[in-house]
Amino acid sequence: MIPLKVQAGSIFFSFFMGFLSFLIYDFFNRIFYKKQGKFIRLIFEISLFSSLALIYYYILCSICSGKYNIFYFAFFGIGLVVYYSFYRIHFLRKIEQLTFYLKKYIYIPLLKKKRSFILRLKKIFKIKKKERKKKSKRSKKLKKI
Numbered sequence: 001m002i003p004l005k006v007q008a009g010s011i012f013f014s015f016f017m018g019f020l021s022f023l024i025y026d027f028f029n030r031i032f033y034k035k036q037g038k039f040i041r042l043i044f045e046i047s048l049f050s051s052l053a054l055i056y057y058y059i060l061c062s063i064c065s066g067k068y069n070i071f072y073f074a075f076f077g078i079g080l081v082v083y084y085s086f087y088r089i090h091f092l093r094k095i096e097q098l099t100f101y102l103k104k105y106i107y108i109p110l111l112k113k114k115r116s117f118i119l120r121l122k123k124i125f126k127i128k129k130k131e132r133k134k135k136s137k138r139s140k141k142l143k144k145i
Contacts, residue, residue, distance in 0.1 A: 002067055010064045014072045017059075018079025021052045023091055030095050 002010075028048055032041050060072060083091075 002064055002069075006064050007069075010060060010069075010072055011075050013059060013063060014056075014075040015079040015082075017052075017056050018076040019083045019087075020079075021056075022080050022083045022088075024048070024052065026088065026092060027095055030092075030099055 025048070028044070032044065056076070060068070064072075
């Protein structure tokens with residue numbers, strides 16, 4: 001028989017994990033929303049859900065010493081429903097703001113630096129290519145003489 005404190009902790013953890021897993025999945029959908037139907041998205045979804053299930057299993061196993069009851073999984077589902085019904089809209093707004101700021105202050109500046117670096121490299125290679133052509137023309141003129 002499982003003690004009452006352990007059962008309460010397991011129920012709370014199951015509820016919290018259901019809530020958290022749907023929150024993580026919403027963040028995942030926001031990141032990969034343009035990749036609908038792509039094979040790479042499928043791979044990431046499988047790895048996300050398998051890692052969430054593995055984390056849930058190991059932590060629940062450590063909390064209740066490997067003894068499971070059906071209501072743990074029921075409270076996981078209740079956590080999903082509570083998140084989806086009441087908190088999803090609020091968290092989606094926050095996720096939108098977070099992705100906007102990440103895009104504005106991290107992604108776009110890195111993209112600009114990458115483009116400027118590539119342009120510098122192209123310019124350097126064009127200059128070296130012109131120098132090689134000049135040297136080859138000079139050497140051809142010298143050979144003719």
